[in-house]
Amino acid sequence: xxxxxxxxxxxxxxxxxxxxxxxxxxxxxxxxxxxxxxxxxxxxxxxxxxxxxxxxxxxxxxxxxxxxxxxxxxxxxxxxxxxxxxxxxxxxxxxxxxxxxxxxxxxxxxxxxxxxxxxxxxxxxxxxxxxxxxxxxxxxxxxxxxxxxxxxxxxxxxxxxxxxxxxxxxxxxxxxxxxxxxxxxxxxxxxxxxxxxxxxxxxxxxxxxxxxxxxxxxxxxxxxxxxxxxxxxxxxxxxxxxxxxxxxxxxxxxxxxxxxxxxxxxxxxxxxxxxxxxxxxxxxxxxxxxxxxxxxxxxxxxxxxxxxxxxxxxxxxxxxxxxxxxxxxxxxxxxxxxxxxxxxxxxxxxxx
Numbered sequence: 350x351x352x353x354x355x356x357x358x359x360x361x362x363x364x365x366x367x368x369x370x371x372x373x374x375x376x377x378x379x380x381x382x383x384x385x386x387x388x389x390x391x392x393x394x395x396x397x398x399x400x401x402x403x404x405x406x407x408x409x410x411x412x413x414x415x416x417x418x419x420x421x422x423x424x425x426x427x428x429x430x431x432x433x434x435x436x437x438x439x440x441x442x443x444x445x446x447x448x449x450x451x452x453x454x455x456x457x458x459x460x461x462x463x464x465x466x467x468x469x470x471x472x473x474x475x476x477x478x479x480x481x482x483x484x485x486x487x488x489x490x491x492x493x494x495x496x497x498x499x500x501x502x503x504x505x506x507x508x509x510x511x512x513x514x515x516x517x518x519x520x521x522x523x524x525x526x527x528x529x530x531x532x533x534x535x536x537x538x539x540x541x542x543x544x545x546x547x548x549x550x551x552x553x554x555x556x557x558x559x560x561x562x563x564x565x566x567x568x569x570x571x572x573x574x575x576x577x578x579x580x581x582x583x584x585x586x587x588x589x590x591x592x593x594x595x596x597x598x599x600x601x602x603x604x605x606x607x608x609x610x611x612x613x614x615x616x617x618x619x620x621x622x623x624x625x626x627x628x629x630x631x632x633x634x635x636x637x638x639x640x641x642x643x644x645x646x647x648x649x650x651x652x653x654x655x656x657x658x659x660x661x662x663x664x665x666x667x668x669x670x671x672x673x674x675x676x677x678x679x680x681x682x683x684x685x686x687x688x689x690x691x692x693x694x695x696x697x698x699x700x701x
Contacts, residue, residue, distance in 0.1 A: 363525070363538060364578035370524040370558070375428040375513050377472055381462030383423045383445065383454055383479065387497075390457075391449035397424045404460070423451035427462050427475050429507050437512055440505035443475045451609040453498035454479050464507060475507040523561040525577070530557030533585035545580045585654055588696040590689075592682050599681055601696075608693040 352413045382400055383390075391397045398414040405412045425475060429443040447458055457479050464473040479501040527534060535553045542551035542561060563573060588604040629638055689698040 360581040360583050362578060363541070363580050363582065366525045366529070366534070366582075366584050367525045367538065367559070369517075369574060370526050371515060372433045372517070374432055375466060375472075377431060377464035377466055377507075379427045379462045379464040379475065381425055381445075381458035381475065382460050383425050383447075383451075384421065385456060385458045386421045386423060386451070386454065387456055388420050389453040390421050390451045391419045392451075394419060394424055394449040397422055397449055398596050400424060422453060423447050423457065424449045425454070425459065427459065427507075429464055429466060429473065429475070431509065431513055433513075433515070435509055435512070437509050439509045441473065441507050441509060443503050443506040445479050445501055445503060447499040450498060453481075454501050455481050455498060455607045459503060459506070466513075470511070472511050472513070473507040473509050475503070477503040477506040479503055484543065491558060522563055523570065523574065523577075524554075525559045525561065527557045527559075529584070529586060530555075531585050531587070532556045534582070535559060537582045537585070541580045541582045542577055544577065567633055589699055590685060590696050591699045591701060592685060592693065593701050595681055599685065604696070606695045607688060608695065 380400075381405065382397070391585040395414070397419045398417045401417050401419065402412050402414040425445045426448050427443055427445055429441050431441060432682070435441065443459075443464075445454065447454060459476055459479060462475045463471040466472050466473055476522070480503065481498060524537070527538070535556050535558075538559055539551045539553050542559070543549050546564070548564065550564065553559050557661050561577065563570065586602070588602045590602070590605060592598070592599045685694065685698060686700075688694045
């Protein structure tokens with residue numbers, strides 16, 4: 350698959366390429382139990398047995414963990430992210446993932462689970478029925494499974510109990526951080542902010558940070574942030590060619606260029622066939638039937654092609670030049686690597 354990015358670059362809002370420093374999401378994690386599984390829970394998990402015993406003990410029942418069967422229960426990790434400025438009582442989505450040997454969480458219900466931040470404090474409580482994007486049907490060798498069955502989501506499955514402390518108005522000025530740091534983008538952002546506000550308020554600290562001073566008599570940071578976020582600039586970035594070797598996908602940016610280079614491209618195809626000849630004994634000879642494998646190896650080498658690619662300055666010319674070779678996407682991966690090694694590819698080559 351060969352994907353080409355558009356040759357035109359539209360302006361983007363500052364709110365889409367940068368964010369206010371300190372205004373970010375926070376991650377939560379918790380350990381819990383999923384109950385109500387149809388025999389697809391943990392098979393041999395001492396942690397699950399102990400967790401069930403502890404839960405029942407808190408409910409006034411003393412149960413020995415050794416006497417608990419856990420095939421309808423699974424131990425899980427629950428993860429979530431708190432968006433900035435979300436208040437207590439709001440609901441957030443959670444992800445539930447099995448940590449034992451459960452085969453499926455289909456039809457399960459997560460029981461009340463505290464979610465903690467890295468500081469150890471509980472910020473949310475999670476509970477609810479798990480939604481899986483798939484199913485498992487049948488038994489043993491005749492079963493059918495669609496999508497992943499040991500992880501699922503609970504939309505709005507956690508209730509926020511406390512707010513992450515952050516005082517925006519206590520900040521001394523504003524600092525915007527670029528999502529993709531770049532000196533050119535930072536300089537354009539400074540110019541756009543200064544022109545939009547009508548005075549020299551913005552200063553680039555480095556390729557990823559722009560500091561904005563609050564004007565005298567300003568109504569507040571909220572109005573200032575809103576005015577800056579709506580300004581538009583043309584973001585810049587390092588030219589890249591991204592290659593996925595597993596799928597043969599190649600994605601190029603708009604400014605990819607190549608220097609003059611010659612490419613010789615040829616394939617060697619090796620095919621090995623195995624045929625089985627069966628030797629039958631004569632009647633009443635008391636012999637045995639013998640199967641003899643006969644291997645046949647064929648080697649085919651395509652005619653090499655030497656193509657000269659002229660120096661190119663646009664993506665379209667690069668694509669047309671490479672198409673002259675008549676390569677497949679996987680061949681293109683090897684060719685791009687060779688062109689980069691020769692120093693003729695004027696772009697960063699990233700292999701994923």
